[in-house]
Amino acid sequence: MGQRTPLYDLHVAMGAKLVDFGGWDMPLHYGSQVEEHHQVRGDCGVFDVSHMTVVDVHGSEAHAWLRGLLANDLDSLDEPGKALYSAMLNERGGVIDALMIYRLADGFRLVLNAVTRKKVLAWLYQHQPAGAVEVRERSELSIFAAQGPNAREKVAQLLGQPRAELIHRLLPFRAEAEADWFIARTGYTGEDGLEIMLPAEQAVGLFNELVGAGIAPIGLGARDTLRLEAGMNLYGQDLDEQHSPWVSNLAGSVALEPRGRPFVGRAALEAELAQGPASRLVGLVLEERGVLRAHQVVRVAGVGEGEITSGSFSPTLNKSIALARVPAATAERAEVEIRGRWLPVRVVKPTFVRHGKILV
Structure with a gap:
């Protein structure tokens, strides 16, 4: 139970x-x-x-502490009520969690994924400055x-x-x-x-x-x-501690400006960006009959192979769609192995539907 x-x-x-x-x-x-x-x-x-986790953070150093712990910049939360989507990274630039943070009148509210609760709370307590910050699970x-x-x-x-x-x-x-x-x-x-x-x-x-x-x-x-x-990631499938935001379609959860702001994982992200990320997260649309599933192999002619991270039948498109991590040089076409057959797929921006409108 x-x-x-x-x-x-x-x-x-x-x-x-x-x-x-x-x-x-x-x-x-x-x-x-x-x-x-x-x-x-x-x-x-x-x-x-209600399986998701709410954590409130208060204290005189709460803003400065979270600004160094999260990849997005809390300075954009310049008034109570504003919300921000941010990655929380380890030192290698891997994603510990991707979470929502809200500015409160007297602090901040974090909403964590259910599957990351224990490790995120442990990470927060591990880095919590003594006396200056209160971390309270709600x-x-x-x-x-x-x-x-x-x-x-x-x-x-x-x-x-x-x-x-x-x-x-x-x-x-x-x-x-x-x-x-x-x-x-x-x-x-x-x-x-x-x-x-x-x-x-x-x-x-x-x-x-x-x-x-x-x-x-x-x-x-x-x-x-x-x-x-909607092209939204699921933790443990489309993002995890082994992959950075750059290869998980999460660049919007990172703020490298201002350059002088240190945060956990920044050095690793900058090094990966300078070298050029080896892969990226894309959308796939299967034009033939079949169902795209996580862990199916994606083959890109002349480029290499990747893997589906999330896949399912799309009731809105009436087709099978997926998110897949593929080589960075992947263009508009690829193939997916389904039950021993290689079926063609279109490679698209990983937002299929937004506000009821089909985008691919």
């Missing part, structure tokens, strides 16, 4: 198929993964993502993600006036606190939406209200195909 979110019994009552995900018993789907995928792309749905909080083109409007209609007004004025990559809730306009699907952090004892009541208002519950299966279509 794995760890369980406060909604475990409710997931069971709703008929969810439960699976292990990073040590947590989580809903894969509530009947049809494909229908749930289309529900989010066309309307809206709600995910229980295990008493639950997290919901309401995603889809109609998500913000439907959630706002359900909530009271202060929270509805907050949702209506919230800009992308911004967050605000309202009483004991923290509402962010962020997500992991390529659609507009919200992520709501709230006390765990309120989780069941809110989830029931959302579902009762017609916001369908969505499992991890659709979450995976939605994020893959």
